[in-house]
Amino acid sequence: MNQDLPADILIRRVSLLPLPHQSRFIPAGWLSIKDSLIIGLGAGDAPQIPARLCLDGRGCLAMPGLINAHTHAPMSLLRGLADDLTLKTWFEKYIFPAEGKWVNEEFVYRGTLLACAEMIRSGTTTFADGYFFEEQVARATAKAGMRALLAQGVLDFPTPDSPSPDQALKRAESFIRSSAFSSLIHPALFAHSAYTCSPWLLQRCRDLADRYGVPLITHLAESQSELEEVSRKYGRTPVNQMESLGLLSSNLIACHCVWLKDEEMDLLARRGVRVAHNPESNMKLASGVAPVPELLARGVAVGLGTDGCASNNNLDLFQEMDSAAKLHKVHRLDPTVMPSPVVLEMATLGSAKVLGMEKEIGSLEVGKKADIIILNLQSPHLQPVYNIVSQLVYSATGADVRDVIIDGQLVMQNRRLLTLDEETILKSAETWQRRIAGDKSQPLQQ
Amino acid sequence: MNQDLPADILIRRVSLLPLPHQSRFIPAGWLSIKDSLIIGLGAGDAPQIPARLCLDGRGCLAMPGLINAHTHAPMSLLRGLADDLTLKTWFEKYIFPAEGKWVNEEFVYRGTLLACAEMIRSGTTTFADGYFFEEQVARATAKAGMRALLAQGVLDFPTPDSPSPDQALKRAESFIRSSAFSSLIHPALFAHSAYTCSPWLLQRCRDLADRYGVPLITHLAESQSELEEVSRKYGRTPVNQMESLGLLSSNLIACHCVWLKDEEMDLLARRGVRVAHNPESNMKLASGVAPVPELLARGVAVGLGTDGCASNNNLDLFQEMDSAAKLHKVHRLDPTVMPSPVVLEMATLGSAKVLGMEKEIGSLEVGKKADIIILNLQSPHLQPVYNIVSQLVYSATGADVRDVIIDGQLVMQNRRLLTLDEETILKSAETWQRRIAGDKSQPLQQ
Numbered sequence: 021m022n023q024d025l026p027a028d029i030l031i032r033r034v035s036l037l038p039l040p041h042q043s044r045f046i047p048a049g050w051l052s053i054k055d056s057l058i059i060g061l062g063a064g065d066a067p068q069i070p071a072r073l074c075l076d077g078r079g080c081l082a083m084p085g086l087i088n089a090h091t092h093a094p095m096s097l098l099r100g101l102a103d104d105l106t107l108k109t110w111f112e113k114y115i116f117p118a119e120g121k122w123v124n125e126e127f128v129y130r131g132t133l134l135a136c137a138e139m140i141r142s143g144t145t146t147f148a149d150g151y152f153f154e155e156q157v158a159r160a161t162a163k164a165g166m167r168a169l170l171a172q173g174v175l176d177f178p179t180p181d182s183p184s185p186d187q188a189l190k191r192a193e194s195f196i197r198s199s200a201f202s203s204l205i206h207p208a209l210f211a212h213s214a215y216t217c218s219p220w221l222l223q224r225c226r227d228l229a230d231r232y233g234v235p236l237i238t239h240l241a242e243s244q245s246e247l248e249e250v251s252r253k254y255g256r257t258p259v260n261q262m263e264s265l266g267l268l269s270s271n272l273i274a275c276h277c278v279w280l281k282d283e284e285m286d287l288l289a290r291r292g293v294r295v296a297h298n299p300e301s302n303m304k305l306a307s308g309v310a311p312v313p314e315l316l317a318r319g320v321a322v323g324l325g326t327d328g329c330a331s332n333n334n335l336d337l338f339q340e341m342d343s344a345a346k347l348h349k350v351h352r353l354d355p356t357v358m359p360s361p362v363v364l365e366m367a368t369l370g371s372a373k374v375l376g377m378e379k380e381i382g383s384l385e386v387g388k389k390a391d392i393i394i395l396n397l398q399s400p401h402l403q404p405v406y407n408i409v410s411q412l413v414y415s416a417t418g419a420d421v422r423d424v425i426i427d428g429q430l431v432m433q434n435r436r437l438l439t440l441d442e443e444t445i446l447k448s449a450e451t452w453q454r455r456i457a458g459d460k461s462q463p464l465q466q
Numbered sequence: 467m468n469q470d471l472p473a474d475i476l477i478r479r480v481s482l483l484p485l486p487h488q489s490r491f492i493p494a495g496w497l498s499i500k501d502s503l504i505i506g507l508g509a510g511d512a513p514q515i516p517a518r519l520c521l522d523g524r525g526c527l528a529m530p531g532l533i534n535a536h537t538h539a540p541m542s543l544l545r546g547l548a549d550d551l552t553l554k555t556w557f558e559k560y561i562f563p564a565e566g567k568w569v570n571e572e573f574v575y576r577g578t579l580l581a582c583a584e585m586i587r588s589g590t591t592t593f594a595d596g597y598f599f600e601e602q603v604a605r606a607t608a609k610a611g612m613r614a615l616l617a618q619g620v621l622d623f624p625t626p627d628s629p630s631p632d633q634a635l636k637r638a639e640s641f642i643r644s645s646a647f648s649s650l651i652h653p654a655l656f657a658h659s660a661y662t663c664s665p666w667l668l669q670r671c672r673d674l675a676d677r678y679g680v681p682l683i684t685h686l687a688e689s690q691s692e693l694e695e696v697s698r699k700y701g702r703t704p705v706n707q708m709e710s711l712g713l714l715s716s717n718l719i720a721c722h723c724v725w726l727k728d729e730e731m732d733l734l735a736r737r738g739v740r741v742a743h744n745p746e747s748n749m750k751l752a753s754g755v756a757p758v759p760e761l762l763a764r765g766v767a768v769g770l771g772t773d774g775c776a777s778n779n780n781l782d783l784f785q786e787m788d789s790a791a792k793l794h795k796v797h798r799l800d801p802t803v804m805p806s807p808v809v810l811e812m813a814t815l816g817s818a819k820v821l822g823m824e825k826e827i828g829s830l831e832v833g834k835k836a837d838i839i840i841l842n843l844q845s846p847h848l849q850p851v852y853n854i855v856s857q858l859v860y861s862a863t864g865a866d867v868r869d870v871i872i873d874g875q876l877v878m879q880n881r882r883l884l885t886l887d888e889e890t891i892l893k894s895a896e897t898w899q900r901r902i903a904g905d906k907s908q909p910l911q912q
């Protein structure tokens with residue numbers, strides 16, 4: 021376990037959950053980090069090695085950072101703008117007009133900083149994003165020191181950053197080719213959906229993603245209205261539309277996947293499509309309940325996502341795990357489905373697989389990236405502990421995270437952000453709120 | 467507004483949400499407390515009055531303390547003992563045996579202290595409880611300084627505190643007659659359910675509650691298996707069983723109420739029965755989805771509860787509100803049901819009505835009890851604020867609560883508990899965990 025290497029960070033006297041299974045729980049142990057990597061971990065006392073920084077883990081648990089498989093980070097600035105509305109009203113009367121009017125480079129940059137602050141504070145170390153002006157998402161993510169798969173959005177109609185789909189494709193290509201990327205930030209392409217992207221556009225997106233070898237992200241079979249619209253326009257279900265256009269492949273990350281027939285699930289499994297499950301967004305927008313146990317039974321890689329803040333309304337993956345575990349139980353009237361280890365795996369290794377990063381992140385192993393969160397278990401709502409996995413899924417929230425390490429870098433210590441200026445971020449959120457809510461042409465909910 | 471009375475506590479420069487409606491939101495105001503009561507509140511600068519204690523509310527929101535309409539506080543010591551199991555296995559193999567073996571006066575006292583610490587920390591100021599050795603719940607609740615309706619449990623079979631239903635009834639009567647009560651703590655009777663209490667026992671409970679004028683609490687129509695069992699034994703649904711025994715009245719607090727026919731809802735409304743809704747427990751145990759919108763439409767008083775920690779697994783009413791708002795939306799595929807103001811009202815004034823305390827608590831009004839929580843809104847996940855009610859329901863968690871005042875007494879300040887010794891409470895939780903988990907005859911989940 022490389023016990024004699026000097027370390028950059030040494031975490032001592034800590035409980036460890038290297039993999040999302042109770043059987044792998046180490047009640048008292050240590051973990052060491054050098055550069056971006058985990059170089060040692062084990063039970064018992066830490067080896068006597070020199071380390072730049074020692075963290076005392078007494079009363080705490082170190083576990084893999086959570087991975088958000090689907091979000092729209094800049095939409096944090098629209099949190100709570102429109103709730104309890106039909107999907108059509110929500111989209112057409114609030115979200116699309118607000119985006120059309122307000123989304124610009126500054127909005128995207130400030131909104132992503134706000135989202136990164138929230139994600140780090142709630143134990144998320146990696147996220148997959150799809151939005152506009154994605155280079156600004158990259159800029160903010162780099163500042164935060166987070167790991168991400170960032171996808172430039174493409175739609176049929178004029179968007180905040182592109183007057184036409186042609187322009188959007190050009191912008192997406194230029195985003196993928198840009199040098200803004202690092203070992204932490206990887207590019208992707210976000211073809212919004214089968215109902216907002218024409219067959220021509222979807223095929224161009226497929227070609228572009230293939231040419232550059234980057235993942236293609238899309239919303240798939242999210243709602244009944246999507247099913248109706250795609251069926252009316254193209255005479256096929258969204259899944260069959262994607263299949264007929266050659267998009268179903270191991271390169272596709274399909275978000276939501278709520279309305280799937282059995283043969284469509286078989287097809288997704290056969291094509292190696294990866295799926296992001298977003299239970300809270302699906303609940304709040306009343307989209308439906310995704311057949312996640314059936315997808316898992318078919319061997320489909322399923323990760324957990326929060327979706328954007330306008331439909332959740334937070335980015336806390338601990339709460340998302342709780343909802344994922346409970347929603348499927350009540351939906352099937354079977355309390356044994358989606359047990360806590362399955363859900364915790366979905367938010368760690370599962371999401372890592374969806375993002376194509378499972379060799380680097382998703383568990384604590386020597387040689388893997390040091391993306392680690394340390395939770396303070398010494399709180400009344402987290403005691404006593406009979407089963408640490410159950411505690412994480414059913415009792416914890418993001419507020420229990422004390423320290424966050426991403427790529428070997430400490431980005432939060434004792435709940436203080438080290439890479440971001442929280443005060444400035446909160447002030448700019450307030451400025452944007454005044455701008456947007458103060459605009460009387462924008463209908464705000466009472 | 468009694469602006470010239472000297473105050474015990476003055477909260478200044480604070481946002482106020484006196485009632486659970488956005489229209490009543492006061493962006494900047496003040497609130498004053500004398501003895502146990504709110505004596506003044508308003509917009510703008512606070513009056514110049516002498517006060518023993520001034521709290522600076524900048525960046526914060528003061529709102530009514532949340533009210534937990536149904537829990538079993540001592541079960542916090544069984545948190546996470548058994549999860550992801552069928553209701554029958556959960557009850558018969560884990561919970562009932564664990565309770566039979568371990569529940570004694572010390573367990574109940576220590577478990578309630580742990581629960582009170584968690585409730586105060588997550589913004590709950592009042593709760594309704596039903597368990598065994600309820601005098602120990604009262605003792606711990608008094609120590610915590612919380613408001614509560616406490617009900618001694620009665621069942622057909624031997625329980626931890628009573629070898630027979632006769633003894634249980636005697637114990638319940640002696641609990642109700644005891645002098646352990648105050649303006650904060652009120653007694654009640656907990657007849658477990660129609661499937662665990664014989665008709666004879668239910669009628670004795672009814673008579674006893676009537677004789678002393680205390681509320682009768684029961685589990686009603688929680689699961690399909692309850693329906694089957696009651697129907698097999700008595701040839702009636704649980705609701706009709708309760709009706710035939712004369713239990714349905716405005717004195718009854720019926721918990722869960724998941725499996726109700728239309729005419730049963732009409733009957734509950736006609737009889738003035740009060741209902742406690744527990745969405746997360748119903749989800750986790752896969753009990754089903756209660757017809758809450760239909761009950762509310764019939765004018766039934768519905769409050770929000772967490773149920774016990776063994777089936778949730780926490781006591782955070784903020785998370786419970788989020789689940790309540792989202793569950794009904796996805797269950798009906800209608801995002802407009804259970805909008806955030808309805809849900810916030812359920813956790814405040816609604817629960818107050820269920821507990822028969824709506825004249826005293828549930829909103830911030832001059833002359834009402836000073837049960838107030840102060841949330842820190844200066845966190846990335848709570849910004850920006852377009853609609854404060856939506857933010858509380860969809861974005862906040864109990865960890866956002868900074869200060870808690872109950873009956874005019876400050877019980878938490880800057881997240882430090884003032885009435886309870888958290889360290890001792892956590893240590894005793896660990897001691898109980900070792901005792902219970904260390905017992906090899908007790909099957910523990912891996």
